[in-house]
Amino acid sequence: xxxNQNSSVRIPRPRILIAxxxxxxxxxxxxxxxxxxYDVITASxxxxxxxxxxxxxxxxxxxxxxxxxxxxxxxxxxxxxxxxWPRVPTIYISGDKSDVIRHRxxxxxxxxxxxKPLDGRHLIEMIQRALWSxxx
Numbered sequence: 001x002x003x004n005q006n007s008s009v010r011i012p013r014p015r016i017l018i019a020x021x022x023x024x025x026x027x028x029x030x031x032x033x034x035x036x037x038y039d040v041i042t043a044s045x046x047x048x049x050x051x052x053x054x055x056x057x058x059x060x061x062x063x064x065x066x067x068x069x070x071x072x073x074x075x076x077x078x079x080x081x082x083x084x085w086p087r088v089p090t091i092y093i094s095g096d097k098s099d100v101i102r103h104r105x106x107x108x109x110x111x112x113x114x115x116k117p118l119d120g121r122h123l124i125e126m127i128q129r130a131l132w133s134x135x136x
Contacts, residue, residue, distance in 0.1 A: 014131055017041045017058035019049035019075065020093065021067045025116075029062070032120055038127075046070020053079045058088060060111075060130055062123075065094035065101060073108050089130035093118060 016038045020026045023044065030040045041056045043049035047069035053061060061079075063072030070078075076090045090108070094101055095116040105113040111130040114123060 013037055013039045014059040015039045015041060015056060016127065017043065017049065017053055017056065017061045017063075019043040019046065019052075019062070019067060019072065020064040021045060022064075025118075029118075029123075032124075033127075036124055036127075046072070046075045049075045050078055053088075054083060057083075057085065059134070060127060061088055061090045062127075063090055063092055065092055065096065065104075073104055076108060076110070089134055091123070091126055091130060 016033055018026060018029050018033070018040060019042070020029070021044050026042055026044065030042055033040050041052050041058055043052045045068045049061075049063065049067070049072075050070065053075070061076065063075055065072045072090075072092050072094075080087060089111040091112045091114060092105055092108070092110045093114050093116060097115055102113065111133070112126045114126065
Protein backbone atom coordinates (compact mmCIF):
# COMPACT_ATOMS: atom_id res chain seq x y z
CA UNK A 1 0.00 0.00 0.00
CA UNK A 2 1.38 3.42 -1.01
CA UNK A 3 1.62 6.17 1.50
CA ASN A 4 -0.16 9.26 0.10
CA GLN A 5 1.47 12.08 2.02
CA ASN A 6 1.25 15.63 0.82
CA SER A 7 4.56 16.96 -0.29
CA SER A 8 5.75 19.86 1.82
CA VAL A 9 7.78 21.46 -0.93
CA ARG A 10 7.77 25.19 -0.33
CA ILE A 11 8.03 27.46 -3.34
CA PRO A 12 10.07 30.52 -2.39
CA ARG A 13 8.18 33.79 -2.40
CA PRO A 14 9.71 36.61 -4.45
CA ARG A 15 11.78 38.99 -2.31
CA ILE A 16 11.20 42.69 -2.80
CA LEU A 17 13.41 45.40 -1.38
CA ILE A 18 11.54 48.63 -0.64
CA ALA A 19 13.61 51.70 0.16
CA UNK A 20 11.89 54.95 1.14
CA UNK A 21 12.54 57.54 3.83
CA UNK A 22 8.82 57.97 4.57
CA UNK A 23 8.07 55.53 7.44
CA UNK A 24 4.30 55.59 6.82
CA UNK A 25 4.70 54.72 3.13
CA UNK A 26 7.27 52.04 3.93
CA UNK A 27 4.90 50.47 6.46
CA UNK A 28 1.90 50.65 4.08
CA UNK A 29 3.84 49.08 1.21
CA UNK A 30 5.20 46.36 3.48
CA UNK A 31 1.69 45.42 4.61
CA UNK A 32 0.29 45.49 1.08
CA UNK A 33 3.09 43.47 -0.52
CA UNK A 34 3.19 40.93 2.30
CA UNK A 35 -0.56 40.47 1.87
CA UNK A 36 0.03 39.95 -1.88
CA UNK A 37 2.44 37.09 -1.12
CA TYR A 38 5.86 38.72 -1.30
CA ASP A 39 8.70 38.65 1.20
CA VAL A 40 9.57 42.26 1.95
CA ILE A 41 12.94 43.73 2.86
CA THR A 42 12.97 47.40 3.92
CA ALA A 43 15.43 50.25 4.18
CA SER A 44 14.91 53.92 5.01
CA UNK A 45 17.91 55.41 3.20
CA UNK A 46 20.21 54.72 0.29
CA UNK A 47 23.11 53.40 2.36
CA UNK A 48 20.99 50.76 4.10
CA UNK A 49 19.16 49.94 0.85
CA UNK A 50 22.46 49.05 -0.82
CA UNK A 51 23.62 47.02 2.18
CA UNK A 52 20.32 45.11 2.35
CA UNK A 53 20.37 44.49 -1.42
CA UNK A 54 23.87 43.05 -1.21
CA UNK A 55 22.97 40.82 1.75
CA UNK A 56 19.49 39.71 0.71
CA UNK A 57 19.69 39.52 -3.11
CA UNK A 58 16.15 40.71 -3.82
CA UNK A 59 14.21 39.63 -6.89
CA UNK A 60 12.98 43.21 -7.39
CA UNK A 61 13.73 46.62 -5.91
CA UNK A 62 11.35 49.52 -5.31
CA UNK A 63 13.52 52.57 -4.73
CA UNK A 64 12.54 56.09 -3.78
CA UNK A 65 14.47 58.54 -5.88
CA UNK A 66 14.94 61.18 -3.16
CA UNK A 67 16.35 59.56 -0.01
CA UNK A 68 19.10 60.48 2.41
CA UNK A 69 22.47 58.73 2.05
CA UNK A 70 22.01 57.90 -1.63
CA UNK A 71 19.13 58.31 -4.04
CA UNK A 72 17.45 55.35 -5.72
CA UNK A 73 19.41 55.77 -8.94
CA UNK A 74 22.71 55.66 -7.05
CA UNK A 75 21.64 52.59 -5.06
CA UNK A 76 20.74 50.67 -8.22
CA UNK A 77 23.94 51.72 -10.01
CA UNK A 78 26.21 50.79 -7.10
CA UNK A 79 24.38 47.49 -6.62
CA UNK A 80 24.88 46.54 -10.26
CA UNK A 81 28.52 47.61 -10.28
CA UNK A 82 29.46 45.73 -7.12
CA UNK A 83 27.23 42.66 -6.95
CA UNK A 84 28.22 40.77 -10.07
CA TRP A 85 24.65 39.41 -10.22
CA PRO A 86 22.23 39.69 -13.09
CA ARG A 87 20.28 42.91 -13.33
CA VAL A 88 17.47 43.19 -10.77
CA PRO A 89 14.33 44.88 -12.08
CA THR A 90 13.86 48.22 -10.38
CA ILE A 91 10.73 50.28 -9.93
CA TYR A 92 11.49 53.86 -9.01
CA ILE A 93 9.04 55.96 -7.02
CA SER A 94 9.04 59.71 -6.60
CA GLY A 95 6.90 62.72 -5.96
CA ASP A 96 9.09 64.65 -8.43
CA LYS A 97 7.62 64.66 -11.94
CA SER A 98 10.34 66.81 -13.51
CA ASP A 99 12.01 66.21 -16.86
CA VAL A 100 15.31 65.71 -15.01
CA ILE A 101 13.87 62.72 -13.13
CA ARG A 102 12.40 61.22 -16.30
CA HIS A 103 15.76 61.63 -18.06
CA ARG A 104 17.66 59.99 -15.20
CA UNK A 105 15.10 57.16 -15.16
CA UNK A 106 15.70 56.46 -18.87
CA UNK A 107 19.46 56.46 -18.28
CA UNK A 108 19.09 54.05 -15.35
CA UNK A 109 17.05 51.65 -17.48
CA UNK A 110 14.60 50.98 -14.67
CA UNK A 111 11.51 48.89 -15.20
CA UNK A 112 9.01 51.59 -14.21
CA UNK A 113 8.80 55.09 -12.77
CA UNK A 114 5.76 55.61 -10.56
CA UNK A 115 4.75 58.88 -8.99
CA LYS A 116 3.51 59.46 -5.48
CA PRO A 117 0.87 59.15 -4.25
CA LEU A 118 1.06 55.55 -5.43
CA ASP A 119 -1.88 53.62 -6.84
CA GLY A 120 -1.60 50.26 -5.06
CA ARG A 121 -3.20 48.25 -7.87
CA HIS A 122 -0.93 49.81 -10.47
CA LEU A 123 2.13 49.10 -8.31
CA ILE A 124 1.15 45.43 -7.93
CA GLU A 125 0.63 45.20 -11.70
CA MET A 126 4.10 46.67 -12.34
CA ILE A 127 5.67 44.27 -9.83
CA GLN A 128 4.02 41.29 -11.51
CA ARG A 129 5.13 42.47 -14.96
CA ALA A 130 8.69 43.07 -13.79
CA LEU A 131 8.98 39.66 -12.14
CA TRP A 132 7.39 37.98 -15.15
CA SER A 133 9.81 39.71 -17.54
CA UNK A 134 12.76 38.37 -15.56
CA UNK A 135 11.37 34.85 -15.48
CA UNK A 136 10.76 34.79 -19.23
